[in-house]
Amino acid sequence: MGISLEELQLAARNHGMPLEALRYPVTPVGLHYLLIHYDIPAVDAATWRLEVRGAQTLSLTLEDVRARPAVELAATMECAGNGRALLDPRPASQPWLAEAVGTARWGGTPLRRVLEDAGIPEGTVDVVFRGLDRGAETGELPERYARALGLGEALREEVLLAYEMNGAALPPQHGFPLRLVVPGWYGMTNVKWLAEIELVDKPFGGFQNERAYWFRRSSEDAGTPLDRMRPRALMVPPGVPEFFSRRRLLEPGDCLLEGRAWSGFAPVAGVDVSADGGATWAAAELRGDEGRWAWRGWTFAWSATPGEHVLCCRARDEAGNEQPFEAEWNVGGYANNGVQRVGVSVA
């Protein structure tokens, strides 16, 4: 496949969720996927402030933020580049296979009320979120990581300023002391090490909004910005692995396949499973979830017969979005939600 040194450098520091961790409804810290564009910044919580520039400017300490109304919700987060390394030709960036996902219980305070307290000027179009992480894109000058949300999205009640993950303070790598959490959207939206929120009256022109994270079929395609997570189902690979090939080895007999499925557009409506590489499909049984913004568990009773099998799963949501068998190639290598294929040797 010919992964380059640059791609390997990214793969060695960022990491996916090992797929056996799909067994946990909430991903334990350290197993949740991570994509850190630049470096993890060193942040002193005592001197850190959140500046909110609306009709007036608020400067909040961490204690101020924690003293505000507290909510907790479970949200599944997936990198927009998940599946990139399976595209051919492979766009050069973080080379994810299928594992750039995780679900956390995020604890924090609703963004909406913070914006209201700062005052939302007439004519506000975008809300810009800037982190303390700083670096350069190829050929550009160093800047702080920044992403904007349209005002309507920013005012959704489930959008949080989160200071806790799974009941404890955010770890450094997930944005300590505060990050944005926008349930349903791909990971790049959820700005970590958040330091500044600015309400602006024209569309934000920063690199991560205007140039990265667009779905473009060719370099001539104007494209569309990435936002919500497309539907995807993943399974826990059954049996045991061979160390180097990761090929799965399984004994014949009943095998309960399990996995999780999600969509940023609407609740999961169904998951289908194929044990013959996608030739025939049957419905999986859906399990409960941890709320609207978390993935949904599923199981499928498979009778494993001796031989070589390719297991697949695919999800659809209540808005009618279906996971494709093969996803469309695109310049940035985003949103590749083609179905997972798990080779299994039964003997």
Next chain:
Amino acid sequence: MGISLEELQLAARNHGMPLEALRYPVTPVGLHYLLIHYDIPAVDAATWRLEVRGAQTLSLTLEDVRARPAVELAATMECAGNGRALLDPRPASQPWLAEAVGTARWGGTPLRRVLEDAGIPEGTVDVVFRGLDRGAETGELPERYARALGLGEALREEVLLAYEMNGAALPPQHGFPLRLVVPGWYGMTNVKWLAEIELVDKPFGGFQNERAYWFRRSSEDAGTPLDRMRPRALMVPPGVPEFFSRRRLLEPGDCLLEGRAWSGFAPVAGVDVSADGGATWAAAELRGDEGRWAWRGWTFAWSATPGEHVLCCRARDEAGNEQPFEAEWNVGGYANNGVQRVGVSVA
């Protein structure tokens, strides 16, 4: 560099410590390196037992283990394959660059007293540790992960059965509910998801002892088994990164370089730094450490002048072991402690 799909599959699930995390004397959970040979097993702590087969067989619950004398120590752990992907030709396995390291505060109970309680039969040679993680090596049948220590090493007072990491229960990916910690040795020794300890009267012939983890200069070389970590120093890459190349960008002026250094053989005696790719060296200042088995911090005052620079650091220990500029190639790609080279553009 041409990394294969198999290597990428390993790199996407295992991960190194982003080098900016060298700033922490104790690595936060989720940033410590991870190498999981097979899958993370699902363990029910209520039914889990540790079987200890000595003169008699003990069967200990987690409560039994936690009721024993408790100790905590900070230990640096490095994968024996760290640096593998920088060797040429590159041995095919987990493709580490330089980041497969971390330091944790391990809490547990001394192994020695558990062995003494089980009774150490006359003629015991090896102590075998078996985990609950199961998988196959290429062309082999599936087995549980197992490694042995010679009896003398196993009786060292700092060898622990650890149930805590950084003050909390072990996370699943670090061996919940119990793992072996052998301070000073490479990571493969520190068996996770520990379920069985067996005292045997001949050298253990398992795959991970007899076939993997040997330093062999060629396929004809009988070789020597890997054990203690060779000396190594690493630095926090200064300045800020370019996202894709990871090249460092820095403004001219005073720059305090910092990093950590360790050796499994003896305390660190010194660290030298070069700002010209290894042509000239000067001594770094050593800082305190978290105890004998943890890495030691160091700093170096560098005056960054405009231009391109290659920064290097190297460690030596009190037993006279020195980190080589280039390490020796070997069949398995182990113990590559050649010096780190960090390219920096100052402008």
